[in-house]
Amino acid sequence: MALLSGQDLQALGLTLRLAGVVTLLLLVIGMPLAWWLAHTASRWRRPAAAVVALPLVLPPTVLGFYLLLLLGPEGPVGRAIAALGLTALPFTFQGLVVASMLYSLPFVVQPLHNAFESIGARPLEVASCLGARPLDRFFTVALPLAWPGVVTAAVLGFAHTVGEFGVVLMIGGNIPGQTRVLSMRIYDHVQAGEYHQANVLSLCLLVVSFAALLAMSLLRPRRYVRD
Amino acid sequence: MTESLHGLDAKLALRRGALVLDVDMALPARGITALFGPSGAGKSTCLRAIAGLEQDSTGRVSFGHDLWQDSARRVFVPPHKRRLGYVFQEPSLLPHLSVGGNIDYGFRRAGRPAHLDREGMIDRFGLRTLLDRRVGALSGGERQRVSMVRALLSDPALLLFDEPLSALDATARVDLLGCLERLHGTLQVPMLYVSHNIDEVVRLADHIVLLEGGHVVAQGNPQDTLTRLDLPPAMGEALGTVIEGTVRGIDTHDQLIELEFQGGTLWLPHHEERMGQSVRCRIAARDVVLSRERQVSTSVLNQVACRIVAMADAGASSQCLVRLDASGSPLLARITRRSWHDLGLSPGDEVWAQVKAVALGA
Numbered sequence: 001m002a003l004l005s006g007q008d009l010q011a012l013g014l015t016l017r018l019a020g021v022v023t024l025l026l027l028v029i030g031m032p033l034a035w036w037l038a039h040t041a042s043r044w045r046r047p048a049a050a051v052v053a054l055p056l057v058l059p060p061t062v063l064g065f066y067l068l069l070l071l072g073p074e075g076p077v078g079r080a081i082a083a084l085g086l087t088a089l090p091f092t093f094q095g096l097v098v099a100s101m102l103y104s105l106p107f108v109v110q111p112l113h114n115a116f117e118s119i120g121a122r123p124l125e126v127a128s129c130l131g132a133r134p135l136d137r138f139f140t141v142a143l144p145l146a147w148p149g150v151v152t153a154a155v156l157g158f159a160h161t162v163g164e165f166g167v168v169l170m171i172g173g174n175i176p177g178q179t180r181v182l183s184m185r186i187y188d189h190v191q192a193g194e195y196h197q198a199n200v201l202s203l204c205l206l207v208v209s210f211a212a213l214l215a216m217s218l219l220r221p222r223r224y225v226r227d
Numbered sequence: 228m229t230e231s232l233h234g235l236d237a238k239l240a241l242r243r244g245a246l247v248l249d250v251d252m253a254l255p256a257r258g259i260t261a262l263f264g265p266s267g268a269g270k271s272t273c274l275r276a277i278a279g280l281e282q283d284s285t286g287r288v289s290f291g292h293d294l295w296q297d298s299a300r301r302v303f304v305p306p307h308k309r310r311l312g313y314v315f316q317e318p319s320l321l322p323h324l325s326v327g328g329n330i331d332y333g334f335r336r337a338g339r340p341a342h343l344d345r346e347g348m349i350d351r352f353g354l355r356t357l358l359d360r361r362v363g364a365l366s367g368g369e370r371q372r373v374s375m376v377r378a379l380l381s382d383p384a385l386l387l388f389d390e391p392l393s394a395l396d397a398t399a400r401v402d403l404l405g406c407l408e409r410l411h412g413t414l415q416v417p418m419l420y421v422s423h424n425i426d427e428v429v430r431l432a433d434h435i436v437l438l439e440g441g442h443v444v445a446q447g448n449p450q451d452t453l454t455r456l457d458l459p460p461a462m463g464e465a466l467g468t469v470i471e472g473t474v475r476g477i478d479t480h481d482q483l484i485e486l487e488f489q490g491g492t493l494w495l496p497h498h499e500e501r502m503g504q505s506v507r508c509r510i511a512a513r514d515v516v517l518s519r520e521r522q523v524s525t526s527v528l529n530q531v532a533c534r535i536v537a538m539a540d541a542g543a544s545s546q547c548l549v550r551l552d553a554s555g556s557p558l559l560a561r562i563t564r565r566s567w568h569d570l571g572l573s574p575g576d577e578v579w580a581q582v583k584a585v586a587l588g589a
Contacts (some may be wrong), residue, residue, distance in 0.1 A: 122317075122319050125306070125319075126321065128305070129313035130332050131310070131381055141321060141323075
């Protein structure tokens with residue numbers, strides 16, 4: 001008997017694909033958001049930060065439930081999507097991506113926010129006085145200096161998406177190749193009394209998580225000396 | 228305006244905690260202008276506001292024919308469009324770049340202008356062997372030299388130096404002050420130099436702006452400004468006169484030089500001065516003691532015959548300032564008011580000024 005069945009491999013592949021897509025999209029969205037949180041003087045900063053952090057304390061099932069209502073055919077977002085002639089999001093891979101992004105948002109935004117904040121104003125002022133435009137400053141000064149935070153954000157976002165269960169259960173269901181991710185598959189195996197398969201898959205998750213954390217510490221450069 | 232060249236005109240107001248900055252200054256279009264004042268006078272904040280780093284400042288700033296800020300017309304040119312060469316008090320090098328990377332950051336963005344001598348500048352500031360180093364491995368003096376070259380190579384129209392020497396140890400400070408003095412002669416653009424060290428100011432500045440409590444209390448050329456009797460007490464330590472003289476004799480046995488100036492001669496410690504060389508030095512008001520007669524048994528080497536021109540209260544109740552004339556050279560003495568009365572001094576009297584210390588400049 002093979003160590004992993006075809007279905008198990010499919011679930012593993014789907015999980016990695018989901019986590020990869022979600023991490024990438026979250027970095028793209030999270031960076032401007034974290035930048036704004038770190039630099040704005042707006043009175044909306046604290047409420048916005050609280051909303052971003054909400055998934056940290058919210059039970060995943062609650063988040064998934066609300067998303068189901070929101071994205072479902074009767075929900076406002078669901079209706080808008082239907083009006084645009086697109087397929088409904090619940091129980092699709094795309095729906096899973098949207099839900100996972102919300103669920104993992106704080107794990108990406110908070111490390112980025114901290115990293116941008118710890119740079120301080122001075123390096124950006126220096127770059128500004130040396131003739132660097134705002135976008136130039138971001139890519140040549142802020143991003144390199146925040147790099148350890150970017151790595152942390154990516155790893156945490158990835159690992160957290162790999163491990164989610166409740167949200168998937170609510171909005172994704174358990175469709176092979178579409179929404180049946182690793183954690184669902186483990187659940188199935190345990191339900192069916194297939195402890196050996198559950199064990200192998202769990203070990204896979206354990207290894208992925210360990211590898212992610214190891215990669216994080218290896219990719220982090222030494223801290224820069226400041227004057 | 229009589230001058231065809233416009234320098235910096237800044238009229239700025241800003242509140243920062245306890246500091247209320249409200250300045251109005253007009254600076255010449257060339258040379259070094261020192262922004263001098265005690266700690267907490269608002270010098271750095273003023274410099275930052277001129278650079279456009281304090282976005283909540285209000286007022287009007289223009290440089291040459293360019294308008295940088297006009298709050299009334301909602302004009303605010305961001306720092307990266309002002310062509311500044313800013314050197315911060317802490318070197319503030321970009322830690323993720325090498326020394327060379329730091330130096331070229333502004334140079335590249337200025338389009339590697341051909342009129343800037345990158346290689347020459349690197350050699351003049353002794354950075355040739357450091358180019359590939361990480362900035363974390365540099366000493367404080369080396370960092371500040373990198374920071375200065377970086378600013379100079381960004382093709383600035385105006386240099387803003389914020390106490391660049393104050394965080395350095397004595398050796399590095401002397402070293403860099405020398406660099407700056409040599410730079411002074413070849414400088415094509417004006418520089419605003421913030422300092423609370425009067426010796427630096429005297430050695431570098433062509434023009435001086437005195438700042439206290441967020442206000443400009445005086446501005447003009449250093450010689451006239453620093454001999455004014457009406458300055459606030461916080462400026463007392465800075466008061467003094469600059470003397471220019473020629474080396475007329477060198478006593479190699481005692482390691483002294485004889486400096487001849489308009490008002491007489493001074494014996495000063497010998498360093499590297501040659502015969503005939505002209506030397507600038509500064510005599511602080513607090514280092515001048517007055518006596519009716521020439522002292523004979525005293526360790527004070529330098530005594531200059533003077534006439535009293537005027538006396539003014541130096542602010543601190545026990546002290547007063549006396550302006551002296553040493554055959555055409557002005558001198559200032561800060562003495563206690565009791566001494567003034569005990570000696571029965573009054574303007575027009577002949578006295579001897581005993582000079583306790585002289586700060587040598589270039």
